[in-house]
Amino acid sequence: MNITTILFILLSVMAIGSAVMMISSKSPVHSVLWLVVVFFAISGHYILLNAQFLAIVNIIVYAGAIMVLFLFVVMLMNLNAETEPIKNYRLQLVGIVAGGLLLLVIISAIMKMDVEHLVQTKDGDAGLIKVLGMNLFKNYVLPFEISSVLFLSAMIGAVVIGKKDENVN
Amino acid sequence: MLLAIDVALLIEKLVLIVVVVFASLGIAMYTTFAERKVAAILQDRRGPNRAGPFGLLQPLADGLKLFFKEEIIPNFSSKFLFILGPALAMLTACMTSAVIPWGDKVELFGRTIDLQIADVNIGILYVFGVVSLGVYGIMIGSWASNNKFSLLGGLRAASQIISYELAMGISMIALLMVTGTLSLKEMVVQQQHHYWNVVYQPLGFLIFLICAFAECNRTPFDLPEAENELIGGYHTEYSSMKLGFYLFSEYINMFISSVVMATLYFGGYDMPFVNEAALAPNMAALVGIVALLAKVVCFIFFFMWVRWTIPRFRYDQLMHLGWRILIPLALFNMLTTGGAILYFSK
Structure with a gap:
């Protein structure tokens, strides 16, 4: 051991x-x-x-x-x-x-x-920041960008839900 | 061999850890004293001057007083979490010092010793991670107190720290784009050869400074313990040394964030206009430590100066500043930094 x-x-x-x-x-x-x-x-x-x-x-x-x-x-x-x-x-x-x-x-x-x-x-060394960055921005750039757009849409959705509805009052 | 461990290295690191932790405790202790003296000067008073010469023994007297106070644990509180709260606050306050380069190498007993506990290649992210954990001590303690005022203070602390962490992180990204490294040691070495980072990142530094105030719960961001609306905030129910831990961890946080700011933006242990490479190694290390501590003292004084000058924000103003001003500013700073790097490297 x-x-x-x-x-x-x-x-x-x-x-x-x-x-x-x-x-x-x-x-x-x-x-x-x-x-x-x-x-x-x-x-x-x-x-x-x-x-x-x-x-x-x-x-x-x-x-x-x-x-x-x-x-x-x-x-x-x-x-x-x-x-x-x-x-x-x-x-x-x-x-x-x-x-x-x-x-x-x-x-x-x-x-x-x-x-x-x-x-x-x-x-x-797969988890070190340099290797990870190279992989994400060279080999997997498309899935990476698509997932970031997904995050953005989720964020906008959260803001829309959280926003007060002005028509109610 | 079952466990191949370099015993000498282990002892070396252990000594370093003990020295660093005790030094930060000692400095935090005298920061409490300095805070009262600075407050006194700013308000045209004398400040504590009875315990020892010039009142220098005052922190010891305060500590003794806290130890001898009766310890009260509320009946309806969750006892384990009630004790865990201040312990966590203290632990996270002390943990950050592990990745800070306190100076260059020293040579002792034929060994070259790095004046840094761990030069991990994610240094700055480690600092950020520990800072983000700091809120647990306050939240757990405030909930375990089973008191509405405490809970409100804890919730304020949590939302404030999460809000300001964002702007802090984005301003840090801009800094990382300039330096190209996450290691604090490498950042300091870069700054020894070039200008200090504050020259390249003035806006980033300003945002970082404001966020550091908010993360330390210092005035004008001390809403979690706003005494006129929340009694004592998250530590209302605490007494004796547990209260002492909460108060003390704030001073350690202040010290550590001063060190981090000095290291990131003001050259760390770099003494300006002195070529450290020309000095003997031990002398250079000594000069470095003195330079770092001098910068830290300036920052700590600035923290206190602000506290005794500027009144507290209202809660909506605090959130407005964090989300509507600092985050867009930090984003703008990040984009301009990226643009400038692209333009100049062409």
Whole structure:
């Protein structure tokens, strides 16, 4: 066992453990905080793969911005264990079926993977900012630009929804 | 070997971490003292002058007082999160110092030691990431207090920090386009050979400075703890050293953001008009540290000067400034920088 393996096991336990805690904790605020821990563990995995840029962007975007907004909303709604709506059994059943199907897809994808050449730890350079930038702006420039247009339209949509309707008053 | 670790390197880094953290704590401690003295000078008073010569022991007395105060944890609060809040605020305040180059190399006991804890190639993004996490300490603490005033203060802090992060990030992108590197060390080396970055990015620096004020919750952006409308804001329910942690982390943040601004825009450890390469390495490192700290002291004084001069914004003015003025300005700055780089490199 070298240090990479030990760190991998530690981070995996941390990621899966806090993911389970996120689902099972009663208070939504606790769930959000556990999810933040999951993001940190995943960023740790990125660093093990020498993808420092991905790791830090994951923290800035997910832990630093999106989860703060989540926390914001959850705190404002003042959800807690007593006011949690009782979910009906049919909905729970649908959830189990949907989750099971997703699991099936993931398992079949993992079965087909080439496990031997799966990861490059330490000397892999796929996640470094220079390589990533070259790839995005040379080899994948069209999908990259299209996805940015998609983001722009989503932003405009959010602004339109958020804008006060002047005809109401 | 099971774990191949360079023990000497480990010890070297550990010593460096301890020195840097304790130095920032010490400087933050005396910043609280300096803040009261500056306030006193600006208001034509004497300021604290009883504890020790010139009142120099005042921060120690304040710390002792906070430690000996009764600690009160509200009954209906979530106890774990209530304690986690100030701890996180302190942790994120101290974490940023890891990527800052405090000086060039020193030679000690036959080893060359970099005066930087980690020269990662994403340095500036790391700073940005830790800054964006800083809000958790305030939000968790304010929610766990189970108090409406605290919660409102925490929500204000969160929306303020998220809003100003955008303009800060965009002004940083313009800087990155000029320097072409994310490593803080390389930025300083570039500035030693050319002009300081503030010459190329004056507008970017101004935006960054305003956002730094907002991220540190300093006046005129201290709405999260506006005492006339929110009692004490997010730390209303806190007492004893937990309150001390919140107050203290603000001063550490102020120190660290001064260091970051000095490093990004004002040449870091570069002493102007001195050729460091001509000096002996240890001497050059010493000159560098002194230069950096001098710049930092100027910035900290500026933070205080603004605090005791300018009144607090109203909340809608704050949001208006962030979204309608700073972000378009930062975008304009980014586009002009890009255009200028394209024009001059042709």
